[in-house]
Amino acid sequence: MLLRDGRVSAVGAGLAASAAPGTRVLDVRGLWVAPGFIDLHTHLREPGQEYKEDIVTGTQAAVAGGFVAVCAMPNTTPPNDCRAVTELIVARARAAGLARVYPIGAITKGQKGEELAEIAEMKDAGIVAVSDDGRPVMNAELLRRAMEYARTFGLPVIQHCEDLTLSQGGAMNEGVVATRAGIRAQPAAAESSMVARDIEICALTGARYHVAHVSTAESVALVRAAKARGLPVTCEVTPHHLTLTDEACAAYDTHAKCNPPLRTAADQAALRAGLADGTIDAIATDHAPHSPIEKDVEFEQAAFGIIGLETAVALSLELVRDGVISPSRWVSLLSTRPAEILGLSGLGLPGGTLAPGAVADVTVIDPEAPWMVEPAALRSRSRNTPFGGRAARGRAMLTIVGGNLAYAEEKRFG
Numbered sequence: 182m183l184l185r186d187g188r189v190s191a192v193g194a195g196l197a198a199s200a201a202p203g204t205r206v207l208d209v210r211g212l213w214v215a216p217g218f219i220d221l222h223t224h225l226r227e228p229g230q231e232y233k234e235d236i237v238t239g240t241q242a243a244v245a246g247g248f249v250a251v252c253a254m255p256n257t258t259p260p261n262d263c264r265a266v267t268e269l270i271v272a273r274a275r276a277a278g279l280a281r282v283y284p285i286g287a288i289t290k291g292q293k294g295e296e297l298a299e300i301a302e303m304k305d306a307g308i309v310a311v312s313d314d315g316r317p318v319m320n321a322e323l324l325r326r327a328m329e330y331a332r333t334f335g336l337p338v339i340q341h342c343e344d345l346t347l348s349q350g351g352a353m354n355e356g357v358v359a360t361r362a363g364i365r366a367q368p369a370a371a372e373s374s375m376v377a378r379d380i381e382i383c384a385l386t387g388a389r390y391h392v393a394h395v396s397t398a399e400s401v402a403l404v405r406a407a408k409a410r411g412l413p414v415t416c417e418v419t420p421h422h423l424t425l426t427d428e429a430c431a432a433y434d435t436h437a438k439c440n441p442p443l444r445t446a447a448d449q450a451a452l453r454a455g456l457a458d459g460t461i462d463a464i465a466t467d468h469a470p471h472s473p474i475e476k477d478v479e480f481e482q483a484a485f486g487i488i489g490l491e492t493a494v495a496l497s498l499e500l501v502r503d504g505v506i507s508p509s510r511w512v513s514l515l516s517t518r519p520a521e522i523l524g525l526s527g528l529g530l531p532g533g534t535l536a537p538g539a540v541a542d543v544t545v546i547d548p549e550a551p552w553m554v555e556p557a558a559l560r561s562r563s564r565n566t567p568f569g570g571r572a573a574r575g576r577a578m579l580t581i582v583g584g585n586l587a588y589a590e591e592k593r594f595g
Contacts (some may be wrong), residue, residue, distance in 0.1 A: 182214060184541040187584035191537055207594065209545050212578055215512045216535050217249030217542030219519040220490065221339075221417050222314075222393060222465035225251070225282070228269060229258025234470040234562045236270070239490070240279035242468070242561040244588035246490040247515075247577030249542040250281035250532060251468075252523070254314045255292065262287035262298040267306035279587050280580075281542075283309040283523065283530070285339065288327045292316045297327060304334045309523045309530070312339035314393060315440075317375060319345060321382060328388035335527060337389040337415075340379055342400070343441065347371035352481045354427040354442040362431055365481055369448065372441055373399035380407045383414055391522060392416035394467050396441040398451030405460040415522050417465040418452050420496035421487050421567070429567055435476045435483035437567040439469070453505050456514070462522060464514045466493045470563030488561050495573035498548055502574075508548075516544070531583075545579035547593070552576055 183190040183200065197206050220243065226234040236253075243251045253270055255261035261270060267284050274282030286303035290296045292313045300311055311331055317340060318324040324338075331338045351367025353359050359366035376392055380403060383390040395401060395416045407414040421439065426446050429437040437443060455461040469486025476483050497515070500506050506514070520526070520533025531540035554571045556564040580588040589595070 182535070184581070184584050187541055189535055189537050189539050189541050192535065207579065209579070211547070213508065213546040213548060215544045215546065216516040216533050217580070217582065218247045218515040218544045219532050220248045220251040220466050220468065221463055221519050221522065223251035223253055223468045223490065224256065224470065224486070225253045226470060227257060227273065228266065233472050236273045236282060237277045238560065238562040239468070240274065240277050240282065242490040242559065243280040244580040244582070245560050245577065246492070247494050247544040247546060247580055248280055248490060249544060249580060249582045249587070250283055251490070252283045252285050252309065255285055255287040255312065256315045260287045260292045261285070261303070262290050262292065264299065264302040264306045267303045267308055271307045280582060285310045285312050285314070287311065288313045288318055288338070289323065294318055294320055294323065297323070297330065300330050300334060300336070304336065308336070309525070309528060310337045310339050310391070312341070312393070314339065314341045317341050317343045317345065321378060324379065325382050325386060328382060328386040328390070332386060332388040335524060337391045337522060337524070339391045339393050340375070341393050342372045342375040342379065344371045344375045347374065351442070352438060353430045354444050356427060356445055358427045358431050362433065364430070367442065369397040369399060369444060372397050373403060376400045376403045380412065380414060383407070383412055384410070387413070389413045394419050394422065394441055394465065395452070395461065396422050396444050396448060398448045401451045401455040401460055405455070408460065415462040417463040418456065418461050419465060419467045420489060420493050423449065423452055423500065424496050425567065430480070433480045434567055435478070435480055436487065436565050438480060438483050438485055439467070439487050440485035453500065456500065457505050462514070462518045464493065464497050465519070466490050470561055471565045472563055476565050486565060488559070488563055488566050490561065491559050492554060492566065492568055492573065494546060494577060495552070495575045496568070498575040501548070541581055541584040543579070543581040544577060546575065547578050548575045550574065550576045550578070
């Protein structure tokens with residue numbers, strides 16, 4: 182593959198031998214070369230909570246994890262609900278010069294679920310989707326209006342599906358493990374009931390609707406049925422929901438506390454089946470950094486969230502080794518499909534392809550590279566991962582953004 186002037190110039194045999202003098206040659210024999218990975222679901226915490234993460238540290242973690250682009254969720258302080266905040270995020274990401282940052286705008290002002298945000302102005306400033314992530318839009322009529330506006334501007338609506346009247350502040354999944362641990366819990370129906378409602382509003386409006394971090398068997402079944410109806414419904418799943426079950430919370434490990442919560446083994450099997458049959462469209466990290474202030478407390482008082490940008494490749498590759506998905510399907514889940522869900526080509530943005538002429542966003546993976554997850558060695562400012570001490574296989578070797586080398590694994594490339 183020949184990269185020139187920030188684009189893919191050619192793909193084929195013998196390119197190194199015919200390259201112009203001075204061309205840098207990177208030997209990637211034995212590695213996988215893929216279109217740059219795109220994370221649909223990242224919390225960068227800037228502005229307002231930079232002690233947890235900021236755009237520089239978040240994008241450092243992203244490129245080290247193989248991601249050329251991340252979608253920044255709007256639950257910052259203040260929320261990204263207006264042009265000024267969107268422009269700030271875009272400017273600071275440009276200054277950082279690492280991964281691309283695609284801002285996601287809030288659906289409602291202040292993420293309060295009361296009044297629509299200025300979606301048109303945020304679209305002009307650079308948002309690629311709208312979401313009140315972390316604060317579901319409970320008002321069905323308001324969500325309808327949001328979907329109608331989003332459709333007008335060609336933006337997908339991304340929903341954190343949680344019926345707050347059912348979840349009631351539960352700290353983990355309702356079931357045997359929560360009962361044994363004595364932890365207040367939320368039922369799986371808190372997610373699936375909202376997925377069902379939203380799908381009907383999607384059918385009413387025709388808007389593109391995306392379910393964030395799907396976690397239950399019933400939610401997967403609902404999305405599968407919606408796709409069979411021809412509705413523009415997509416969904417994502419996180420590596421931690423594919424890897425851990427609610428048993429990880431049995432010892433009160435707050436690093437395993439996330440929302441939606443880790444579910445049962447049966448739910449996890451349904452998620453894997455959804456990946457295998459194409460129901461689930463993407464793998465997204467839901468990278469949610471928190472400091473020890475929020476995590477080193479009692480389980481029910483701890484913040485929800487797990488960091489994931491640097492562990493996503495290794496964890497999701499376990500699905501390939503288990504025969505759940507093929508390597509090409511794995512690449513699609515992390516690159517091509519996220520680009521399609523966001524409609525990046527229609528927005529004039531790069532992503533999802535290595536065809537000649539495309540912007541040179543490239544991820545190079547060693548699927549067999551052994552390493553140990555050491556939280557202190559991660560580039561994220563926060564360390565809240567339940568995978569500390571886990572033996573992992575597979576990681577990014579090179580991350581190239583717009584033809585520029587944003588990350589290179591030192592042992593292989595110096």
